[in-house]
Amino acid sequence: MTFLLLSALTLIQTPSQWVLDSSTLRFHVSHPLHQVDGVSHAARGRGVCQARSCVFLIAVPIKSFDSGDSNRDLHMLQTTRGGQFPIVTVRTQLPEGATRSDTVYADLEIEFAGQTAHYARVPFHVVMDGDEARVSGTIPATISDFKIDRPTLLTIPIKNEIPVYVESTWHREK
């Protein structure tokens, strides 16, 4: 799941669109025998700024995550109901003047595995460079938020917490 942030003061006041150039999304799964990271670079995103706010949508196919083991990735696909719900989406809206600092707090609406979960005030670090923005942060997702059965290995289940680390680069379209 990718999430982008833009310096609200700079871009919200001017009608504009933002486009996701590149991203790295990494989910982390903990098990006593294994620590697993699944990585995707296939996210797509766009932001539309209106009078008083910017609306963002980011989406990534679940199949695009690679943990280094195709058997595990297929099991993850099955467990997260990826056959029926192949895309993870993240929506957020930033009000005008959301922040004047390098850290933006965003309320996220995430659709995953056929469920919708809300995360309030998730901090993201933003670095502006002209019309380019680099955004990074961690989404504190859990398996139970999306009503997913916890997978097991040798009858031991994985941890409920599956934080998602986000790094993304955006550019503004005029």
Next chain:
Amino acid sequence: MSSRASGCTRVILFTLALSGTLRAQGTLSGTVTAPSGAVVPNAKVSLKRIADGLTTETRTDSGGSYKVPDLRPGDYELSVAAEGYRPSTVTVTMVAGVNQTNDVQLRPLLSLEDLGFSAAQTRGSAEEQARLDKRSHMLKVHQRLGLITAIPLAATVITGTFAGGRATTSTTRDVHAVLGSLTAGLYFTSASFAIFAPKIPGTRVHGPIRLHKALAWIHGPGMILTPVLGAMAFAQRSRGERVHGIASAHSVVAVVTAAAYGASILSVSLKF
């Protein structure tokens, strides 16, 4: 007197006309919601009478509800706009004296199509999910049976160290043979779940699973050869002979098979 009477008459007639007009008017109300079902407060609601372009505007309240009273019969264009959503426009026909309800669900400003995803990419498939479910279920059975098989396999190897040689008894050999048969039965049952689990098209096989599958080419044939050689050795010993010929390879093949089997379990259990 007559002027007063005509004045009263005009008032009465006017009142009657007015009440008739009011009875002919209606109220349009409704609730504005987001795709998630959440209400949308402070949405701008515009109602334009198509006949003459007369427009009435209002906003939804905290509960997402709007209400536009005193509408004459006719066609209207109902437009709803809110930040973060696409504007919505529908045509509503007001009927004389009838109050109507028109709920509006707004669409998000951005959709997956705006990101360049095709319908095929975003559309899920119950059939594919069923295939994934069946695959996971069968591999889960394979995993559990495989772990269970390790127990009689270990017992077979241990009893095998006492089953060979001249000083062994037929009882020891019988126990070893029974354990071996049990191991073989569980092994091939476990293997069948892995072999016949549905394959998922378009998947590139990579990671520890490749080693796990490669080791199967060692312990698979070994699980066939070991009982065959074991049966030959059993027959020789039962006739009072020393184990000789190809039957003497039984223990070596069995140990290699067991080692490959153990490595196969470890390849998908531990991170190397």
